[in-house]
Amino acid sequence: MFDIDVVTLSRLQFAATAMYHFLFVPLTLGLSFLIAIMESVYVMTGRDIWRRMTLFWGTLFGINFAMGVATGVVMEFQFGMNWSYYSHYVGDIFGAPLAIEGLMAFFLEATFIGMFFFGWDRLPKVGHLAVTWLVAFGANFSALWILIANGWMQNPVGGVFNPDTMRMEISDFMAVIFNPVAQAKFVHTVSAGYVAGSVFVIAVSAWFLLRGRHIELAKRSMAVAASFGLAASLSVVVLGDESGYLATENQKMKVAAMEAMWHTEPAPAAINVIAFPNMAKQDNSFSISIPYLLGIIGTRSLSQELPGIVNLVDNAKVKIRNGITAYTALQKIRADKNDAAARATFSETWKDLGYGLLLKLHRPDIENATEADITAAANETIPDVPVLFWAFRIMVGLGFYLIGFFIVAFWTASRHRLGDKRWMLWVALLSLPLPWVAIEVGWIVAEFGRQPWIIEGVLPTFYAASGLTLVDLSISLAIFLVLYTSLAIVEVYLMVHAIKKGPTAAEPMEPQGGTILPGAAFARPQQH
Amino acid sequence: MIPFVPLDYETLRLIWWLLLGVLLIGFAIMDGFDLGVGALLPFVARNDDERRIVINSIGPVWEGNQVWLILGGGAIFAAWPMLYAVSFSGFYLAMMVILIAIILRPVGFKYRSKIADPRWRETWDWALFVGGFIPALIFGVAVGNVLRGVPFRFDDSLRPFYEGGFFGLLMPFALLAGLVSLSMLVAHGASMLMLKTSGAISERARIYGSYAALATIVLFALGGIWVALGFDGYVVTSVQDVAGPSNPLAKTAVRQSGAWIANYGAHPWMMVAPLLGFLGSAIALFAYARRLAGLAFIGSATAIVGVISTAGLSLFPFLLPSSLDPNASLTVWDASSSHLTLWIMLLATLVFLPIVLVYTAFVYRVMRGKVTTEGLGRNPNAY
Numbered sequence: 001m002f003d004i005d006v007v008t009l010s011r012l013q014f015a016a017t018a019m020y021h022f023l024f025v026p027l028t029l030g031l032s033f034l035i036a037i038m039e040s041v042y043v044m045t046g047r048d049i050w051r052r053m054t055l056f057w058g059t060l061f062g063i064n065f066a067m068g069v070a071t072g073v074v075m076e077f078q079f080g081m082n083w084s085y086y087s088h089y090v091g092d093i094f095g096a097p098l099a100i101e102g103l104m105a106f107f108l109e110a111t112f113i114g115m116f117f118f119g120w121d122r123l124p125k126v127g128h129l130a131v132t133w134l135v136a137f138g139a140n141f142s143a144l145w146i147l148i149a150n151g152w153m154q155n156p157v158g159g160v161f162n163p164d165t166m167r168m169e170i171s172d173f174m175a176v177i178f179n180p181v182a183q184a185k186f187v188h189t190v191s192a193g194y195v196a197g198s199v200f201v202i203a204v205s206a207w208f209l210l211r212g213r214h215i216e217l218a219k220r221s222m223a224v225a226a227s228f229g230l231a232a233s234l235s236v237v238v239l240g241d242e243s244g245y246l247a248t249e250n251q252k253m254k255v256a257a258m259e260a261m262w263h264t265e266p267a268p269a270a271i272n273v274i275a276f277p278n279m280a281k282q283d284n285s286f287s288i289s290i291p292y293l294l295g296i297i298g299t300r301s302l303s304q305e306l307p308g309i310v311n312l313v314d315n316a317k318v319k320i321r322n323g324i325t326a327y328t329a330l331q332k333i334r335a336d337k338n339d340a341a342a343r344a345t346f347s348e349t350w351k352d353l354g355y356g357l358l359l360k361l362h363r364p365d366i367e368n369a370t371e372a373d374i375t376a377a378a379n380e381t382i383p384d385v386p387v388l389f390w391a392f393r394i395m396v397g398l399g400f401y402l403i404g405f406f407i408v409a410f411w412t413a414s415r416h417r418l419g420d421k422r423w424m425l426w427v428a429l430l431s432l433p434l435p436w437v438a439i440e441v442g443w444i445v446a447e448f449g450r451q452p453w454i455i456e457g458v459l460p461t462f463y464a465a466s467g468l469t470l471v472d473l474s475i476s477l478a479i480f481l482v483l484y485t486s487l488a489i490v491e492v493y494l495m496v497h498a499i500k501k502g503p504t505a506a507e508p509m510e511p512q513g514g515t516i517l518p519g520a521a522f523a524r525p526q527q528h
Numbered sequence: 529m530i531p532f533v534p535l536d537y538e539t540l541r542l543i544w545w546l547l548l549g550v551l552l553i554g555f556a557i558m559d560g561f562d563l564g565v566g567a568l569l570p571f572v573a574r575n576d577d578e579r580r581i582v583i584n585s586i587g588p589v590w591e592g593n594q595v596w597l598i599l600g601g602g603a604i605f606a607a608w609p610m611l612y613a614v615s616f617s618g619f620y621l622a623m624m625v626i627l628i629a630i631i632l633r634p635v636g637f638k639y640r641s642k643i644a645d646p647r648w649r650e651t652w653d654w655a656l657f658v659g660g661f662i663p664a665l666i667f668g669v670a671v672g673n674v675l676r677g678v679p680f681r682f683d684d685s686l687r688p689f690y691e692g693g694f695f696g697l698l699m700p701f702a703l704l705a706g707l708v709s710l711s712m713l714v715a716h717g718a719s720m721l722m723l724k725t726s727g728a729i730s731e732r733a734r735i736y737g738s739y740a741a742l743a744t745i746v747l748f749a750l751g752g753i754w755v756a757l758g759f760d761g762y763v764v765t766s767v768q769d770v771a772g773p774s775n776p777l778a779k780t781a782v783r784q785s786g787a788w789i790a791n792y793g794a795h796p797w798m799m800v801a802p803l804l805g806f807l808g809s810a811i812a813l814f815a816y817a818r819r820l821a822g823l824a825f826i827g828s829a830t831a832i833v834g835v836i837s838t839a840g841l842s843l844f845p846f847l848l849p850s851s852l853d854p855n856a857s858l859t860v861w862d863a864s865s866s867h868l869t870l871w872i873m874l875l876a877t878l879v880f881l882p883i884v885l886v887y888t889a890f891v892y893r894v895m896r897g898k899v900t901t902e903g904l905g906r907n908p909n910a911y
Contacts, residue, residue, distance in 0.1 A: 059909070063638060063639070066634040066637070066639065067635065070631040071631070073594075073630050073631070076601050077623060077627060079612075080617060081620055081624075084613040084687075084688055087609055088687075088688065091609025092606075092609055092865045092866050092869050094605075095602065095605035095607070095612070096872060098606065099603045099876070100873075102598050103877065103881065104876075107592065107599065107884045107888075108887070110594065111589075111591070111888055112891070113592075114587070114592060114891065117588070117907075117910075118587065119588075120907070120909075164775060166686040167686070169865075170866060173868070334684065466688075467617075467689050472621060475624070479624060494639055494642050497642065
C-alpha cells in the first residue's frame, strides 16, 4: 500500500537538505551576536580596531549567510513537495509558526542584512549598530519560531483531530508557543549556535596568531568569543533538552533508546557509559554502567522511575488497540456524519489514532489487525537504538569537551596570555569542526530518534509522504546533493580566501556623521 | 474549548483569500523587480562595471524582497494547507526548477564579486540571470496550469494524488501565461533599473522595458481571449456551506464553458482588474517614452496588481480546480485552515505586516539614489 522506497528517499532528501541547512544556521546565530557585541564596543569606545573586527567578521558572516538563505528556502517548500499528507494533516497548526517566522523574524533579518553591508556610510554609528542588533535578533527569533514548529512535531500539544476535515486543528495556540519541548529545544539550539560561532572566531583568530598576522584583531576577537562561548557552552549542556524530553511517551522512548535502557529499573536508574545494544535481542550485548546517574539527570529526582524500552513497547500495544477503536469510529463517522455514538467513541480515543495508523504498514483494513500485526507495529515504535546511543554520546562528549575548551580559552584570555603557547593555538584551530559535528549528531538524535513518527504519536512518517514517483525523487535528490555540495565547496573556498585576505581588505568604511532622517533619535555628532 | 473568535468563518476565509492576493502581489512587486533585473542582466550590462551597477541596484534590498516568497509559502501553508499540499507536491519538478533558481540567487549575489577572475564572474552572472528568468517564467506557467485545471484527486482520507507529469505542465496556454508573467516582471525590473541607474544602462533598460510592457499588453489580451473562448472553466454545482468544515469532497463541481469570465458578467466592477493590467502597462510605456522612471515604476507595478487580480477574480471561488475530478477542486470555502487558525494568523498579520512595511520603507529611503561605479568603489561589501 505504501511505497517504502518513496518514503525512504523522501526521508533521505529531507535529512540531507536539513543537515546541509544546519551547516550554515549555527554560524549565523552565533556570529551575528558576536559581531553585534564587537560593533557595540566600537560605538562605545570609538576605537577603530573594533570597527575593523566588525567588518572582517561581517564579511565571513555574509558568505555564510548566503548559503543559509539558499538552503533555507528549500526547507519551507519541502513540506508541501515531499510531505503533502503531512501538510494537509497538520498544516492547520504547523503552518502558523512557519508563517509567523517569516512575518516576525526573517523579514527583519533579511531586510536589515542589506543595511548591514550597504549602510555603513549612510547611517550614523548608532543607527548602524541598531541594524546589526536587529539582524542578530531577527536570526534568533527565526530560530524560535522554527523550533516551536519542530517542538510541536516532538510534542504535539494544543491540537485536536477533526473527523470532518480529516486533520489536526488548533485548539490552544498558547500551548503550541509555550510547548516545554519547544522552549528547551530553542535554548539548546541557539546556544549550540553561539558555541559554533565562538569556536569559529577562536579558530580563525588562532590561525592568525599562528601566522603572526593581525595580532590585535585576533586577540580581541578571541577574548570576546571566549567569554560568549563559555556562557553558551554551559547553557547548551545545563539547559540542554533532556529534561524536556520526558514530556511524552515517545520522548520517553527516545531517552530510553539514547541510553540503551531496555528495562525499567528501580529509581534512580543507572547510566550506560558504553553499551552494544542489540535490536533483535532487545538487550545490550555488553555494557558498562554507573549507578543512579541517569535517573538523577533524566528526572532531576531520586524517586521517579525512567521506563525502559520493552515496557514502553507494552504501553504502545495498549495505545494501538485504542487506536483501532478510534479508527473504527472514524470510519463510521465518515460513512455517516451524524453517527453520535461513533463521535462519542472517537472523542474518547482519538489521541491514540496515530498508534492505530502504525498498522497501515501491515494492512489497509486495520480494524481487522491480528495480534501479530499489533506486536509488530509496537516493536516498530523502537527507534534505532545503537545509532541513538552512540550519536548521543558523541554529542555529549563534544559538549563537555567544548566547555573545557572555553574554560581554558577564558582563563587564558583573562590572564592576557592568548597566543603564548602555540600548541594551544593548534588545538583551537583543529577544534573548528567539532561544534558542527555535535550539532549534526544532535539533530540525528532528535529527529531519527523521533521515528517511526513524523508527528509523535499522531502521524507515522510512512503515512505522511507525497505520492511521488521514484524517478521524481531520484532527480530531486541528485540535484540537491550535487548543487549543495558544489556550493558548499565554493563557500569554504571563499571563506578561506577571505580569511587569507584578512581584515586589511575590509577598509575604510567610515560611518557618516550626519543623520538620514530629520529628527532621528540617533542623530548625534560623531567622532572618529 | 475553542476560544471566541469575533469574525465569522466565511468572512475570515474571504479575508484570507484577499490576503493571499496581497501576498502574491507583494511578492510580484517587491521580488518581481529583482527577478526582472536578473533576467535583464546580460542585456542591459555590457561589461563588468555595468554588471556590478545592475547587480548592486538591487543588492541591498533583494534579500528582504525574497522574504515575500517565503512568507507567501508560509502563509499558504498556514491558511490554505490543502492548496499548499496539493500544489507543491503536484508541481514537484516545476518546484524543483524554481528552487534551483532560488538557490543560485543568494550565492550569485554574494559570491560574484568576491573574486576578480572574469570566468568566475561570468559564471555567477549566468546564475543570476537564470535565477531571475526562470522563476519569472515558471510562476506564470503555474498560474496558467491552475486556470486549465490540475490533474489531482483525493482518496477518502483526503490524501492527494497527482496524475500528471512535468512536461504536461508546459501546455501552450500555460506557456503563454508564463510569457505574460515574464514580460510583466521584466518591465518592472526595467523600471527599477531606470530609477537606480543612469546613462547607458538606464537607456537600455528603458528600451527593453518598452518592449516588455508592449508584450505584456499583447500577451495579456491574447490570454484573456483564450480564457474566454479557448477552454472551459469550472463551476460549483452544489450549495456550498461557506462556513462549513474544510473538506473539498463535500461539494460537486463541473467544467463549464465561459465559467472563468462569468464573474465579470455577474460583478462588472471586477473589470477594474484587467483594465488595471492594461492601463498600468500603458502608463509604463508612456513613462518609458518620456524617461519618467518613477511613473514607469508605478505603471509596471499597477500592471502587476491588475494581472494577478484578474487571475484571482476569474477563478473565484476556486483556488485550484481539478481537471481529473472537478469535485475535488479546492475552493475558498473548503480548503482553508480552521476558523481559529485563520483568526490567529490574521492577528499576526495585522500586527507584523505594517511593521514590516515601515522598516522596509525606511531601508529604501536610506538606500535611495542612483548606483554608480564610484559609490561601489567606496564599499568593500558591494556585490
